[in-house]
Amino acid sequence: TYLPAADGFEVAGARGLLLSMAICMFIGVVFRAIGRKHRGGHLFQKEAMAVVGLSWVLATVLGALPFYLSGTQISEGSPITFIEAMFESQSGFSTTGATVLTDLESPGLVPHCILFWRSWTHFLGGLGIVVLFVAILGQGSAGKAMMRAEMPGPTKEGSMPRMQATALAFAAIYVGLNIILTITYVLEGMTCFDGLCHAFGTMATGGFSTYNASHGQFTSSLIDYTTIGFMILAGSNFTLLYLTLLDGPKRLFRDVEFRTFIGIIAVVTAGVVVFGMRSGDAGFATFSDSLRNGMFQVVSVLTTTGYGTADFDRWNNFGRGILLLLMFVGGCAGSTGGGMKVIRHILFYKILRQEIEKSHRPRVIRRLRIGGMTIDDPNLAHGIVVYFAMILAIFVVSWFLLVTFEPSSTWGVAEAETAGSVESSGDPTKQLIRKNTLDEKLLDSASAVAATLNNIGPGLGVVGPTKNYAGFSQGAKLLFVWLMMLGRVEVYSVLVLIFPTFWRRI
Amino acid sequence: TYLPAADGFEVAGARGLLLSMAICMFIGVVFRAIGRKHRGGHLFQKEAMAVVGLSWVLATVLGALPFYLSGTQISEGSPITFIEAMFESQSGFSTTGATVLTDLESPGLVPHCILFWRSWTHFLGGLGIVVLFVAILGQGSAGKAMMRAEMPGPTKEGSMPRMQATALAFAAIYVGLNIILTITYVLEGMTCFDGLCHAFGTMATGGFSTYNASHGQFTSSLIDYTTIGFMILAGSNFTLLYLTLLDGPKRLFRDVEFRTFIGIIAVVTAGVVVFGMRSGDAGFATFSDSLRNGMFQVVSVLTTTGYGTADFDRWNNFGRGILLLLMFVGGCAGSTGGGMKVIRHILFYKILRQEIEKSHRPRVIRRLRIGGMTIDDPNLAHGIVVYFAMILAIFVVSWFLLVTFEPSSTWGVAEAETAGSVESSGDPTKQLIRKNTLDEKLLDSASAVAATLNNIGPGLGVVGPTKNYAGFSQGAKLLFVWLMMLGRVEVYSVLVLIFPTFWRRI
Ligand SMILES: [K+]
Numbered sequence A, B: 001t002y003l004p005a006a007d008g009f010e011v012a013g014a015r016g017l018l019l020s021m022a023i024c025m026f027i028g029v030v031f032r033a034i035g036r037k038h039r040g041g042h043l044f045q046k047e048a049m050a051v052v053g054l055s056w057v058l059a060t061v062l063g064a065l066p067f068y069l070s071g072t073q074i075s076e077g078s079p080i081t082f083i084e085a086m087f088e089s090q091s092g093f094s095t096t097g098a099t100v101l102t103d104l105e106s107p108g109l110v111p112h113c114i115l116f117w118r119s120w121t122h123f124l125g126g127l128g129i130v131v132l133f134v135a136i137l138g139q140g141s142a143g144k145a146m147m148r149a150e151m152p153g154p155t156k157e158g159s160m161p162r163m164q165a166t167a168l169a170f171a172a173i174y175v176g177l178n179i180i181l182t183i184t185y186v187l188e189g190m191t192c193f194d195g196l197c198h199a200f201g202t203m204a205t206g207g208f209s210t211y212n213a214s215h216g217q218f219t220s221s222l223i224d225y226t227t228i229g230f231m232i233l234a235g236s237n238f239t240l241l242y243l244t245l246l247d248g249p250k251r252l253f254r255d256v257e258f259r260t261f262i263g264i265i266a267v268v269t270a271g272v273v274v275f276g277m278r279s280g281d282a283g284f285a286t287f288s289d290s291l292r293n294g295m296f297q298v299v300s301v302l303t304t305t306g307y308g309t310a311d312f313d314r315w316n317n318f319g320r321g322i323l324l325l326l327m328f329v330g331g332c333a334g335s336t337g338g339g340m341k342v343i344r345h346i347l348f349y350k351i352l353r354q355e356i357e358k359s360h361r362p363r364v365i366r367r368l369r370i371g372g373m374t375i376d377d378p379n380l381a382h383g384i385v386v387y388f389a390m391i392l393a394i395f396v397v398s399w400f401l402l403v404t405f406e407p408s409s410t411w412g413v414a415e416a417e418t419a420g421s422v423e424s425s426g427d428p429t430k431q432l433i434r435k436n437t438l439d440e441k442l443l444d445s446a447s448a449v450a451a452t453l454n455n456i457g458p459g460l461g462v463v464g465p466t467k468n469y470a471g472f473s474q475g476a477k478l479l480f481v482w483l484m485m486l487g488r489v490e491v492y493s494v495l496v497l498i499f500p501t502f503w504r505r506i
């Protein structure tokens, strides 16, 4: 798809990239000089959190430079704004894969080198997650509790060299899987460029494609099932993959989270196939098509990859409803996937069951057990439930902001057409359009928040699998940048940055 | 509105009522005989929960008899089914006020004595809440923690005579307010019948009316503001009302929950007025109309009364969105209102803020403080968050059941018109109808679950303020019966009944 006519534009793209590199290096040198005299100090928890949070903000801004400086256009005649460039950069690093670019295939709008940079942010984001969050910082409270008993690698008190060894091993697995997948893709018929970009998008559970039709561009069932397999790997715990490499595959199914993860895929795919065939949805004509399309979309949403080979927004309501719910499940802890993670849902279910039991048997003390192992950390249950509460609160507040302030024009309807006066106008068509727009606003806003907060990408309606985020107002895009960041660092490290007591006496 | 032509039908209604009374008495005599030899025993927690849960189930079934035996029709030619009768009875006792009766004003469909019975179930339900849940059982964990410090009345260890005295005092306040409101209504121009029924509906935060236009039938601004005032009283903590009677009104605003409750009404009403006038919604032509209509609907939904004087489903999205959220707030603990209660939201907010602070200041131990008082119960925070989690889980599961199994005919559209094949038919009008129906299904189902689980009554779309629950399938109606019960007894006492370990060695 490389057209000579766009040569000048490619040069502008390359210039933008080089300029961005220069700016980054300059900032790096300055920071290094500032930090020189503090070498060897010890980081306290608060400072570590500030470093994680602020680094992410800095990465978003610097990652936006190539888009902004290359003259990329979100559509014919609309050069990308800096907020939109930040959206694209955040979406890449956080491996969300939501985009504001409406046409990826016009070399006059988005240069190829920028397309590559876009996919490369996925690779970097995924690598950062695997090395920083999984290998070095542990995997959040739920993951930590799981790891402590099983893991030969780092624990909270892990020594420096051991941490470095684990980080290296995890990075090697991640890079290795990217290479294997790229080669497989090329053998299955992709170009080298497409193979690399889609391998990055898959292994990071990112979802940026190089085509407007996303993964649907490749109509090969071989490629589809390859991607399904590698999305499942990318959504699995890297600690578990590492242990499986050492001990063999019997290890995999001894892990309760992995078993549940696979179980969800199997059950939901079965449901989607049954309801899809019954309703006669597009892509569900034969059983083999239904299985392929159903499983692809289910795995893509559950692992929070967000690649699409079918427009699930046009499915029946069982399919749409269950995919909306799956968005909040997410991959396994310690994977590159986003979302709330399977293990948290397992624990959430066990905690609720325990609470109901406690209410009528107050004297029976039961410990939380998972995978045959007792969890003694008394704060774990509280932590899990508080995490659900946080996600709920963020979801509700963001949804309400969008519903209140996002103009109707985002839904392709003039503001006047949704005014109250239309109600009393007596024109039934106008009334239907108003009602439909207002309803879509409530629903699509909810799905857009879910899709960005859980780092998935596509949602329902105006942000459906064949749509994009270009139509939203700049304010909404900024909100999404924030939500993608919150989702990726699992809330706390970023949320504290806006908390006034955090900055007091830092 | 009493028509002589319906005389025979009124007789059938009275016969149904008398027959129901006979059945109830017979069951009462049988149970009394069975229980005679167990007199004077002690109830354990488990048995107390079983008594509360099973009594509620029994009350629902017995309360359904008058509707079923009187030949009531939900619409011309559709006699009420027993599930629908249970829906109406549960809706009355739980003070939800959702109805399956499509025409209350045809004396050939619903006899007047049945209309009165329907409102009377509100009165009984409200009395039961005030006496049983508030005065005797305390007010759930949040309310209990509040009461312990303030309250001259019952505590967990309250003595029998003291409990009885408090129960009597609360019942007297409740009955007294009902009488005062009835007299006020009659002085303001209602008939005795309407005055009684609407007083019951208001003080119990029930919402059953005797008119199809609900409270909108009375176009008097005097009656509207009277109802607003008494809804606020009904949504307030009866313990606080009792203390105010003893100590004077300065007591009211020293209570943090009451202050927040009034604050929410003020802020949300202001928002609804501003957005309603800006959008030009029906009923927002002048400022005085906007204030009256806005405040009425806000107070009605917040206190979970559910009376309507305007169709908020046709408002702009700020209004629709905020009312949907208010449904989950509810009245004050210890009121006749449903929902999750204001105090739980205050505590929820404080807990989340505390958790964020804890994440970067792990060594600073802070106690939860509310209204200048420290809460020492370590289980309180956990209990609140788990309660939110329960409501969330029940909401999500119920929503998903409706979305999956409720036929499109509930939305007035044939099943075939929402099939996937419509998508590929190429007819844009058909496609719009399909998309609109599927979206409405997702949205209306959510609002129907919210409106029944929180004991409000009306929701959005197909269950909007001018609609009713008649169109739903029998299965959905049974689900709503269950949700109204769950909401009213605040989840635990009923949820445990379906829990297998509950029945083991009871
Ligand atoms: K993604």
Ligand SMILES: [K+]
Binding pocket: B095, B096, B097, B205, B206, B207, B304, B305, B306, B455, B456, B457
């Ligand atoms: K109600």
